Amino acid sequence: DGRFWVATNRTLCEFLSSRNERGHSFRAYPKSQGLGAYEIVSLAEDQYGNLWMGTNSAGAMKLARSGFVTFGEEDGFTEISAIFEKTNGELCVVGGVPGNLTGSVAEGVRIDATDPASILYWRRLGRFDGQKFTWLRPNAPKRIKSFFGWGWNQTALQDHTGEWWIMTYGELYRFPKTNRFEDLKTIRPKAVYTTQDGLASPDLFRIFEDSSGDIWISSISSIESGLAQWERVTETWHDLSRTDGLPSFKEHAATAFREDRAGHLWIGFSWGGLARYRDGKFTYFTADDGVPPGWIYDLYVDHAGRLWIASTLGGLARVDDPSADRPTSITYTTADGLSSNKATCLTEDRYGCIYVGTSRGLDRLDPATGRVKHFTSADGLVPGEIVVLFCDRKGDIWIGNPSGLSRLTPHLDPPQSPPPILINGLRIAGIQQTVSALGESTVALPDLAADKNQLQIDFVGLSFALGESLRYQYKLEGADREWSPPTDQRMVNYANLAPGRYRFLVRAINSDGVATPTPAMISFTILPPLWQRWWFLMGVAAFVAGAAYLAYRYRVAQLTKLERVRTRIATDLHDDIGSSLSQIAILSEVARQEDELSPRVAEPLDQIATVSRELVDAMSDIVWAINPHRDSLPDLTRRVRRFASDMFTARNIAFHFRAPEGEADVKLDADVRRQVFMIFKESINNIVRHSGCTQAEIELEFKKGRLQLRLSDNGCGFDAAGPSYGHGLMSMRERARSLGGELEVDSQPGRGTVVTLQVPITRRRDLPE
Template identity: 30%
Template sequence: MNLLSRLHLVLRSSLFWMSCAIAALSLTASPQVPNNLGHQSWSTENGLPQNSVHQVFQSTDGYIWIATEGGLARFNGIDFKIFNQETTPAITSDDICCFAQSHSGPLWIATSDGLLQYSSGKFHRYTIANGLTTGRITNLAAADDGLILILTTDGISSFDGRRFYTISLPSSAEPSAIVTAQDGSVWIASNSGIFQYSHGRVLPQPLGSTSTAKDIEGIGFFPDHSLWLRTGTSIAVLRSDQSRTLSISRDLPASRIQSLLADSQGQLWIGTSKGLFMLDKVDSHPQVVPALGSNSILSLMQDEESDLWVGTETSGLQILRHQNFRTIPGLSDHPITAITQATDGAIWLGSNSDGLDRWQAGNIQHLDTRTGLVSETILALAPGEGGSMWVGTPDGLNYVKGKKIRTYTSADGLPDDLIRSLLRDDDGSLWIGTRRGLAHWQNNQFITLTQSNGLGSDLVGALLRSHAPDHDLWIGTLNGLSRLRGDNITTFTKKDGLSGDTITSLAEDTQGKLWIGTKGAGLSVMTTAGFTPLRRDDLPQTIDSILEDDRGNLWLSSSRGITRVSVSALIKCGSSSTCDPHPVSYGRADGMPTEEAIGVGHPAAWRTKEGLLWFATRKGVAVTDPSHLVENLTPPPIVIERFTADGMDIPLTGTEQNIAPGRASFAFEYAALSYVAPAKVRYRYILDGFDKRWTEAGSRRIAYYTNLPPRHYRFRVQAANNDGIWNETGAQIAFFVRPPFYRRLWFLLLVLGLAAAAALLLYRLRVRGLQSRFQAVLAERTRVAREIHDTLAQSFVGVSVQLELISQFLAHSQTDAASRQIDQTRAYVREGLAEARRSIWNLRAITAPNSLPTRLAHLAEQWSQKKLNTRLNITGTYRRLSQPFEDEIFRIAQESLANAARHANATQVSADLRYDSSRLVLSISDNGSGFDTSERSPSSNGHFGIQGMHERAAQIHAQLTIESSPANGTTVMLEAPITEGKEAAINA
C-alpha cells in the first residue's frame, strides 16, 4: 500500500478505532504542554512591517527573516530592518511568500511579483521576463545541487542563477507542496504521489502513486526521517512503527490546519485557525498552548537554538522559548521572605505582610494572624518534627503543628521578639537569631549568647550547622562570622581573610568547604587553608542565599537575579581576572518572575528532597530543576551590521576597505544572533593595530574609535550567549586608513630631497659668501699695497734720494746745497704725509672733495715743478663719476707720471683725458728712454708699478695698453667704460 493510499484510508475508514483511541486517551492522564515555555511577541508597534506573518526563516548567517504582506523584515533579536518598495528598489511587491537557501548559497525570496536573490547586502529580481513561468510563487526549496526549486501555480521550475528550467512530474502529476529533506534532496507532494528530486532526477517513491484530490498543503519530516503530510483539515503521521491521522473538529477544535512543524525533540506543533497545539507523542492527545490563545497560526519554525517561532495572521511574530525557571500559580504576586521544606515534603513559604503558605502537590494552605500567627510578616522558618514548622516573625516565635500554633515571646525568655533566623539542630533543639543575641531553646528554656560571650555582633543573621567532624555552628553577624565549637565562640573578620564583615548567607558543599556570602563584598570560601576572598566582577556583590546542586554548582541569589557557577572552576580561578569560571546568570528571560531574587528572611532559598531549587523573589518563588537544565551550547553567530567613518557608511565586504585620510570618527555596529535571551548576550572586541587587549563591552552593540593614525587595522568582535558560550571565531572587518599626502613615502622623500637641496644651496651660498669676503679682503689688501706703493713708497724713495744727496753734499762740505736739499726733503716728507693721510681717508671710505680733472691738473702742476714738463689736455663733457672709479684712474695717471720721471728720465709728458658718451679715455705719453715690453715683467725685479696699474684697470673694468720702445718713449692708454650704473658699482 502506497503512502497516499494509507493516508486516505486513515481519513475515510478509521473513524471507529480512532473514536476508541480517543476514549482510551480520555481515561489516561493527558500530557501537559511544558509550563516553562517563555513567550514574547512583536508587532507593528515593535517595528514589524505588518502583522500577517506568512513564513519565518533563519538564514545561514543566523538572521531571522519574516515574510509579511507589508514587506520583508530581518531580525537580529533586538530590532528589525525593513525591506519594502519604499526602501528597496528591487522589491516591486510587498507581499512576501517564502524563503529558501542552500548551505553556501544566497537567500532566495518569493514575492507576488517575482523571485528575489539576496547576497552581500544587495537584492536582484527575476521575473517572467527572465524566464520565470509565472509570478505567483507558493513555495521554495533549495536542492543539494545548488538549484532552487520554485513551486508556482503552473508547476515546478528550477533556477541555477542564470536560467529557469521546467521540472515535469510523471503521469502529469500536479505538485502541491515541496520541502528540503535533511540529505539535501527535495520532496514533492502531488495529487498522484510523492516524488523525490535529487541531482536533476525526479524519482517516484516506491509507494507508487494514486489518483487523489489536490489537497496536500504541507509535507515534512520528523528527526527520525519519518514523514508527515498536512491538508487543510487533517494531519497524517507516517512512521514505520505506527501511524496516525488527526483531523479538525474531532482532534483539534479549529476550522483549518494552516501550519505544521516537527521539532528537534520529535514533538509536533500544529498551527490552526484557533491557536497552537502540541503533540508530544504520536498516540497522545494534542494540547493547546495557552500562551498564544486563539490566534490564527500561519507559520512555524524552530531555530538553531531550539526556539519556536510562530507567525500569526493578525498578531505579528511570536516566540516560545524553553525556560529553566517556573513559578507557582497563586504565589506569583507575593513578596516571599523565607522558604523551607517540612519533613512531610510540604513547602512552606513566608511572605512580607501576607502570612504563611503551605504548598504541597499544587494545594495551598494559608496561615495568618486569624489562624493564630503572631504576625503576618514572616522572617524565618525552620522545619520541626512530623511536618511541624518553626516560624519567626517581628513579634515573636510561632510553632505550627497541624492546626495548633504556639507562640513564644520575650516574656518567655527570648532576648528579643524580632526573630531573624532559625535553625533546628540535630538534637532537636532550636537556635534563634535575634537583634539582641543568639538564643538556644532546649529543654523548654532559652539560653542567650551575646557579644559579651564572643559573638561578632548581637545582630544575628544566617545560621549553619556544619557536617564536618567538628560539627561547628556558624553564625553570621553584622560584624563578622562567629564559630561556636563546644562552649567556645571565635569570630572571624576581614583581618582573617573574609571579603566582608556583614554576613548575609552561609552554605556548606559536599566537599566540606564553607561558602560565605556578604553584603557588598562578594563571596568568600573557607577551606582547610583558611578563608579566601573571591573578589570577582562577574559574581554578585551582595549574596542573599547560596545553594549547591548535585552537579557541583553553586547557585547565588541577589537583587540582579540568580547566578550559577561551578565550584571547581571557581576554586581554580579564585580572584584572577584572567580566568573565567563561566558563571551563568538567570533572570526574567529564563522564567523568573523578577530578577529581584532577594528575601529579607532566612532561609531565602531551599533545596528540596527532590533536588529542586526554590528561590524567594519579590514576586513569588522561582523554581528550577538543576538536573534538567536547558543549556544553550550553540555559540551565537555574530555579524557586523554597519561600519561608518564620520557618519558615512563603508561597504561590508570580505576585502580590506580603504578609508580616505582625514576621517576622525569610526563606529562599528554588531549583533550576536542569539534569540534565547538577546539581552543577556555579552560582547568583547579588539581593534588590531590599535588596542593592546580585548575590550569587555557587556551588552553594548556598538564600538567607537576616534583619530586613528594611518595604518592597517582589523576590527574583531566576539560574543557569548546567555549560558556564557563564546563564539571565539566572531566577525571581523579589515580596513586601511590612508595617510594624507604629506605623510606618504613619496612626499617624505620629496621633502628630504628638498631639504638636502636647500642644505646644499645654503652651504654653497655660505662658501660663496666666504669666498666673496675673502676676495674683498684680498682686493682691499691689494689696493692698500698699491696705495702704499704709489704714495708712501714713492715719497720714501724721494726722501731716500734726497738724503743720499745731502750726505754727499755734507761730505764735500757743501752746506748750502745740503741745506737746499734738506728743504726739498721736507717738501717730500710733507707730500708723503699728505698722500698717507689721503690713503687713510680712502680706507675710511671718505671721498675726495676734488674732481678727477682738478686732481689731474694738480698732479701735472706738481710734476712740472719737478722739471718734468707735463701738459694736460681735457676734452669732452665732464660728468661726475663714482669716487672709487676716479681714484683708480687718478692712481694710474699718478703711477704713469712717476714712472716717466723716475725710470724713463723723461723731460716732457703729454696727458690727454677725454670724456665720451660711454667711455673715458686717458692717454699719457712721455719722451723718455722707454723699455722693451717683450722682456719679463718688471715685477719680477721687485717693481710692482705696472702690475698695480693693470690691477687698477681691471678693478674698474678698463682696458690698459702700454706701448714702449727704447728709442720712442712710452705711451699708456686707458679706456674705461662709463655706462650708467657700472662705475657706481665699482668697489661697492
Template identity: 30%
Template sequence: MKRLLLLILLISVALPAFSQILPFRSYSIERGLSEAVVNEMMQDDEGWLWIATGYGLNRFDGFQFTNYYEENGLLSNKIHALFQDEDGLIWIGTGAGVNIIEDDSITTHPDLSALESSSILEIFEDDRGEFWFATDGQGVWHYDTAGNLTQYGEVNGMGDDRVRDVVEDREGTLWFATRDGLTSLKDGNFRTYRMNDGLPDDKLRDLHLDKEGELWIATRGGLSHFTDGSFQNYTETDGLINNRIQSLSPDKEDGLWLGTEEGVSHFVDGNFKNYSVEQGLSNNIVHATLLDREENIWFGTFGGGISVFFGDHIRNYTIEEGLSNNVITSIIEDRDGNHWITSYGGGISKYDGETFTNYLEQDGLVDNKVYKAIVDRENRIVIGTRWGLSILHNGSFYNFDETELPYRKIRALAEGDEGEGFWLGTYGEGILHLKDGKFRHLQEQDGLANNTVLSVERGDDGSIWFATYGGVSRYLDGEFTNYTIRDGLPNNGILDILTDRDGNMWFSTFSGISMLDGEEFVTITEEQGLPDEVCYFILQDDEGIFWIGTKIGVVRFDYEVYREATNEGEQRKAFKLITQDQGLIANETNAGAGYKDDSGILWFGTVGGLTRFDPSRAPMNSAPPKVHIENVNISGEPVADRRKVRVSSENKNIGIDFIGISFSAPEQVLYEYRLRGSGEGWQQTNRRSVRYSALLPGDYTFQVRAQNNDGLWSEETATLSFTVMAPFWMQWWFIMLVIVVLVGIMFFIYNYYRVKKMVDIERMRVRIASDLHDDVGSALTEIALQSDFLQTTDVGDQVKQSLDQIGTQSRKIVSSLDDIVWSIDARNDTLGDLTDRMQDYINNVLPQKEVTYQFDDLDMSEKITVSMKENLYLIFKEAVNNIAKHSDADKVEVILKDRNGSFDLYIHDNGQGIKPERKSGQGLRNMEMRAKRIDAGIEFENGEGFTVHVFGKGM
C-alpha cells in the same frame, strides 16, 4: 445548557490559579516588530532571525528589529515565505512575487516577473539546485537552472492550486501540501492523497521530513505520519491541543513542535505536552514555528508577535497561580512531598504539586510577615515571623506568646541534634536556644559577632554556625569563635550559610561568597567574575554545582571549573547568570530564599514570586554567537560603503556598533575587541559599541569577537579596516613640497652667496690684474727702458751685456705677466676672449705663416673657468712656440669646436714634425701636465706634419 456554559466559564476562570508561568519571552509591535501577525520565520547562516509579517519584513538580532517595506524594494508588504539558498541568498515570498536579498540590497529577478501576480506561500530549492514556488491559487512554479519558469496546477495533477509547502525526500520525490490533499511528484508523474487514502483532513498546511526520511503532515484535522504507504493520525483525542495545525518544526531529538489555533503541542515519543497563553505564550493562534541554532523554539503568532520558549525546566508561580504574596522569603519540603513557601505579608503556603493552600493570621498564624520556616523531626512546620514563632501541626497552629518569647523578630531557624531543641536567630536581639520549652538568650556580650542573625547552620562536628551582620560565629561547647574580614571574608554582612557535600562551609555576603575549607577562606567576588556582589543565598545541586541568588538574577557557579582555570578569562566560564530573560520570575532574590528539595529541584524565592528550577534539564548554550559589525559612523554620519573607510583629518571621531547574536541571553553576551595599529590589546566589554577619537594618521583594523552566556567564543572575528587621513601638512605631497621649497631656499642662499663670492672674486681678479698691469708691469717696463738707456751711455762691455740681459729678462717677464694678467682678469673669461687671444698670439709669433682658423658650434659669449682658460691657452701657446722653433712649416690650422658638451682643440702644422730624439721634450710634458689640470686628454700625431689634439668635457 446554561449550567454547562456556566461550568465552562468557571473552569476557564479557575485554570490560571493552577497553571504555571513558563520561560517564554515575547516580542511584538511595542518592541519594534512591524506587525503582530507573523506568517513565517527563518534564521540565516549569519544568525539573524527573519520574520515575515502581514506588513513588512523584519530582521532581528536579539535587541532590535530592522524593518523592510515596499519603499526598501519589496514587491509587497505582505510577506508569506522566507528561504536561504545554498549560496546564502535570501528569497522572500510576498503577496506580489519574489524578492531576493543580496549584499544587503532587496532586488528582483527578471526571470521571475511572471510571479508578480501571485501570492508566494513557500519557496523551496531541490537537490538539483532548482526552485519551486508555491502560490495561493496559481499552483506551483518550477524555476530550473536554465532560467525556464514552468507552472503546474490542478490540470497537471496537483491536488489544488493553493499550495502551502514543498519538501523533497531521499528518493527525489517532491511532496506538496495543498488545500485539497497531499500531492507527490515522481518521475514527472503527480499523485494526490486525500481523506479516503487515510489523511485526517484534506486541507494541509505544513510538511516535515524527519531523520528517517518519513513524512509528517500538518492538517486541519490533526497530525499525520506517512510511512510505508499508510497514514497514522494523531488528534485531540490523543492529547493534541488542537486539530488545526499551522506549522511543524523538529526539536533536537526529532520530536515535533506543532503550532495550532489553540496553542502549541510538543510531540515526543507519541505523547503531547501542550502550552498556551496560560503558560506564557503570547497568543494561542500559532502560524509559524522555528528551532534556532541555540535550540530555542520560536513561535510566530496571529496578533501576539513572536514568542521564544527556553524549555520547561523553569516554572514560575505568583499570586495569579495561587500564592498569597509574591515576596518569597523561604521554601521547604515536608516528609509528604509538599512544599511550604513563606512570604513577607502572605503568611505561609502549602503547594502539593497542583494547588496552593494558604495559611494566614485568620487561620492562626502569629503574623503574615514570615521570614523562615523549617520542618522538624516530627514533620511539624516551625515558622519564624516578624511577630514571633508559630508551629503548624495537623492543620493547627501553636504560637508562643510574649511572655514565653519576648524577642519577636525570628529571622533564622535550625533544629539541633536530637534532644538539642531549636536555634532561633533574631533581627537585632541575638540568638534564642529553645530546649525543653525554655529559651536561653545569647548576645554580643556572650561572644556573638552581632545581634542580627540571618541564617543558622549545623556543622558536621556538632557546632552551630550563625550568619550575622558582624561576621560568622561558630558556637561549640559553649564558646563562640568569630570570623570577619580580617580572617578572609569579603564582607562582615553574612546573609546565608551552606555546608557543601564535601563538608566545606560556604558563606554568601554583601560582597561576594567565601568558602572555608577548614583552614582558610577562599573568597570569590566580582573581580573574579561573580556577576553581582550581593549574594542572598547559596545552594548546591546534586551534580555539585552551586547556585547563588543575587539582586540581578541567579548565578550558576561551577567551582571545579573555577578552581582549575589558569587565567581570568577561563575563570569567568565558571559563572552563568539566569535572569528574567531566561525565565526567572524576577531578577531580585531574597536572603535565604533558596532551597533544594529531595528530588534535586531548586526553588528560588524572589521579590516577584517563586521559581522552580530543574538543573538536570537546564540547557547549555553550545552555539557560539555570530558576531557582526552593524553600523559605522564618522562624526555621527553613517558610512554606507565599508569596503574603504576613510576618516578625515579634520574630524577623527569614528563609532562602531557591533552585535554578537545569541538569543538565549543577548544581554549577557561578552565582547572582546581591539584596534590593530593603535598598540592596544584586547579589551572586554558588555556594551555593543565603541568610539575612537583623536587617532593618529594611519591604517587601522578593528576586530571584535563575542562570548555567549556559557562561555563559548564566536568562531569568527568581525573586522573593519579604515584609514585615518593625515592633515594636509602631513601628506607626502606637502612634505615633498616643503622639501623642494627648503632645497630651493637653500639653493638660492647657496647660489646667492656663491654668486656674491664669484662677483667678489671677479672684482678681486680685476683689481689684481689691474694692479699687476699698472704697477708691476709698469715697473718692469721702466726697468727695461732704463736698461736700454744705460746701454747708450759710456759703460763697459760687461756692464752693457748685463744691462742687455736685464732689459731682455724684464721684457720677457712683462710678456709672461701679460699672460697672467689676461688669465686673472675676470673681464676676459669668455670663449671669445680666449679665441681672440689665441689669434693675436699666433699672428704675432708666426706672422709669416699661413694660418687658418675653424671655430665650430661655439658660443663666443660663454664663460669659461680661469683654470680652463689659462691651461688651454698655455697648451696652445706651447704648441705654437714649438711650431715657430722646430717645424719649418708654412701652414698652420687651428680648430676649436663644441661636440655635444665636450670640446676638441686641434693645432696642426705641415712641417717636418718632431724628430724621434725630441719626443720627450719638456714642452710636450708641460702640455700633458696642463691637460691633466683641466681633466682633459691630449694626443700628439707625428706624420704629415705635427698635430696636438686636446679634448675634454665642456669648457
C-alpha cells in the same frame, strides 16, 4: 529531541506519543503558561533546542528547551520571603497573596498608599502540588502583627517530628504534627512562646532546627537584638544573648544559621562576623580570620562538607575545613566572575554547583573550575534582587524575591559551539551609517576623508543558551597589536585615527572560553590630508630643492662678485698706492743722500722715508688680507713664519716654528686671517720690544675645528694678573672675541710669557670658477 509541534491560529500544541482511549493526544499551551498570542504563523528550532514562534500580532516568542518557570502576580502571589519542604517533600513558601482575605492591617505585605487600611497583599503560607500553589493562613488570632516575622529565608519550618513552627511579631507559634497542609487553617497551636518564655526579643527574624532537634531563633531590634535556643529534651528556652564568645547584640544580630557535618552550629551576624558553637561553647571569627565584610545573609554546607558564606560586601567565601580550630577561607568576588559583591542566599544542585543569589540576579559557580554563569530576567528569572534559594528533593532550584518565584531544573551544560558575531551599528564622525538591521559580519567602507577619523562601532554576539553571558574582544589592526581584554561592553569608540589602512576585528567568547573562529570585520582607509599626500609632498620637496638651489646659486654669485671686488681692490692697492708709496720712500732716500741738505731738511726727509716704508709694509698686510687667493691656512702659516723670521732675526732671537702640514683644504675668511695675523703681529712686537728674551717658540695647530696659535718666550715676563697699562693686550682680546675665540696670557715676572689664541674655524669649499 524528536518532539512534534503544531502551530494553529488558536494555540500551540505538542503531539504526545502516548495513546489514550481516543488515540493519540495533544497538549495545548494557553496564554496562562506564557504564550503571548494565539495566532502562530511559523515555527523554528535553534541550535540550543529552543522553539521559536512567529506571530502576526505579538512578534517572536521563544519556548526554552530548559530554563526558568516563573510565577508572579499573574499567578496570584508575590513577595516570596521563605522556601522550605515538608517532611513528605512537598514544597512550601511564605509569600503575599491578594488582599481580599480577612486579616489585620498589620499582616499586610503591601498597603495602598492612598488608603493605608487597604491591604494589597497578605502574608500567607503556600504549598506547591506540582501544578499550582494553595495558600492559607495558619490558625492564629485575628489580629497579629507581622505574620512570619519581618525576616526572610528562614521564617517558618516543619521540624523532623512533623511539628510546625511559625513566627509572628512577638510570638512563636508551635503547631502539632500534621501531614495535611490544610489542617493548619483549623488546628490549634500546641504552644505559643513569647519573651516571657525565654525569647530574647519580640522582633523575630530567623528560625532554624539543628540535628538534635533544638530550635534556634534570632531577633533583630533597634534597641537590642538577641539569640535564643529551645532545648527539645527539656522543652525550655535559653536566652544566649549574653553568652561568652558571642559579640554584643547591641551592635550585632544573628542573621543566618547552618550546621556542618560535625554537628557544629554556625551563626552569621549583621555587620560581619561568624560564630561556631562547639562542645557547648561559642567561638567568634571576624574579618581578621578571613570572614568577608558586611552582613552575613546566608550560610550553606555543600555535599563535600565545605561551608559557604554569603555576605553583602565581600561576595562569597568558602571554608574547606569548618572543623579546624582556626578555619581559613577562599573568597569569590566580582573579580572572580560574580555579578555582584552583594551575595544574599545560597544553595547547591545535584551536580555540585553552588547557586548564589545576588543584587543583580542569580550566579552559578562551579567550584571545580571556578567558572561562573550568570542568570537574569532575560533568561526568564524572576527580576530583582534574589532573597531566598532552595533545592528540593527532586533537584529543582527554587528562587524567590519580592517579584515572585522561579524554578530551574539544572542540567549539565552541553558543549557550546562558538557564538556568531555581527556588526549592527556604525557611526563615522557622529553620522549614522547604513548597516543591515540583521547585522553584518563584514563591512567594507569607502575611503574616508582625513577629518572622518572618529568611528563608533556596535556589535552583538548571538547565543540563546540559558544563562549565557557573552564577552567580547576586539582589536584595530593598524593601531593595536593585541586583542583587548574580554569585556561585556558591545560598543567601542575610536577617535583621532591617523591616516592609514585599518581593519577592525571583533569576536565573542562564551562562558566555556570558546571564541568566534571568524571575527566580524570592518575594513577602511583614512586618507591623509592634502598636505600629506605623496604628490603634494613631492611638489613641496621639488619647490624647496629648487629654491635652495636658486639661493645657493645666488649666494655663489654674490661671493664670486665679492671675491672679484676684493681681487680688484688688492690689485689696485698694490699697483697704484703701493707703488706710489715705494716711490716716495725711494725718492726721499735719494734726496737724503744729497750733501748740500741742511739738517733742517734732512730730518723731515728721514721721517718721510720711514713713514713711507711703514705704509708700504701696512699696505702689504692689507693687500694680503683682502686678496681672496690667500684665504687658506697654508697662506696664513707662510705669512706668520716670514714675519716672525724677519723680526726675530733682526734682534738675534732664536725661535722654533711648528705648523700643521696637509691642511691646504682649510679655507679661512678674510677677516679671520686678518685678525689672527694682527694678534700674532702684536704678540711678536711685544716679544721683540719688551721681553728681552733670547729664545721664542711659535706653534700653529688646527684640531677639531679650532685654530690654536701659541707663542712663548724666555724673557722677563710680567704680572698678567695686575693692571694693564697698555692698549695692546686689550686690543688683542677684543679681536679674539670678535672671532668667537679666546685669548689667554700666562706670565709671571722672571718666568717668560705664553700667549694662546683659540679661534673656531668652519671649513668651507672653494667657490666654483
